[in-house]
Amino acid sequence: MSQQYPEQIWQNGRIKPWADATVHVMSHALHYGSSVFEGIRSYETSGAGKPDGAAIFRLTDHIKRLFASAKIYDIVIPYTVDELSAACRDVIKANGLRKAYLRPIAFRGLGGFGLSAETPTDVAIAAWQMGPYLGAGVLEAGIDACVSSWQRFAPNTIPAGAKAGGNYLSGQLVAREARRLGFGEGIALASTGLLSEGAGENLFLVFEGALHTPPVSAALLNGITRNTIITLARTVGIDVIERDIPREYLYLCDELFMCGTAAEITPIRSVDGKPVGVGKPGPVTNRLQDLFFGLFNGRTEDRWGWLEPVEG
Ligand code: PMP
16 A cells, blocks of 8 residues: 555444544454455446446455355444445545455454453445555566465364454465565465465466366365356356365466455466466466456456446
8 A cells, every 4th residue: 555545434334534543452353353354346447338437346245255254253243235335335435546445344343352252343444546466567477476384274273264354364474474585475285285375365277278276175265256267267168177286286287376356367477486387377367367357348248247336
């Protein structure tokens, strides 16, 4: 965000100036990671079958996932999906944004200090302008990734299917180690030793003409971009296989990419210093990028109602 803070934040039902959107230091979530959140992008659209202008990509699906994450942790969100969706639109409008990143968060607030304390739930939504998450030019050139020495949490420890604040301690270990070693991003293995996901992105590889991705049982977040890619690929006849993937396939595959709301579709050109395929983004990755970004200018028909206009 480079210290360019957005002016207005939605907090507990109303829009307020950035400086007023604060929480108490004894808020439960600050101590115990008891928050659930989302990352959502809005795009500038034209010719996409909706009125031209800003549209939030899969807004309803993201807000539904926020409620699903909250359910896992018994965090009661005192709003409806429609109310929070409307609040997301309001935040975009209040800040005069078009192409932006939205961050709704619900967390245990001030009200008790014990682990099982029944605290009130605070909810906030911020939005700001954001370019490519993993750096300028990475969507075209790709990144160099490494396999992390940190493993993802086992499925009977912390549920990877919840997008909860505490999970991102694991993500920080993976991402910070990768940056320290000079890599663009880290890839984590599950406790089974099989491939899981990136620090904040899902993984796909192209092998023998098909698209392969680890299953949700591999300690990963069931990404909305992952689902978007699976859907788009199948629409154009690319085979998609969700399966356990051993680490060495990172070195043997023809193409590899990461995906997520922030990362969009970021090609990976090397892993652990070994080139992926010919060492640059391949044709399947490029085709999926075209299909994905085509949603925002009408080159790809939005048959699924994924574009949710801000003025709608
Ligand atoms: N895995 C993790 C750990 C993430 O944080 C994210 C980003 N939310 C993803 C995968 C990708 O999910 P999505 O496509 O829904 O943004």
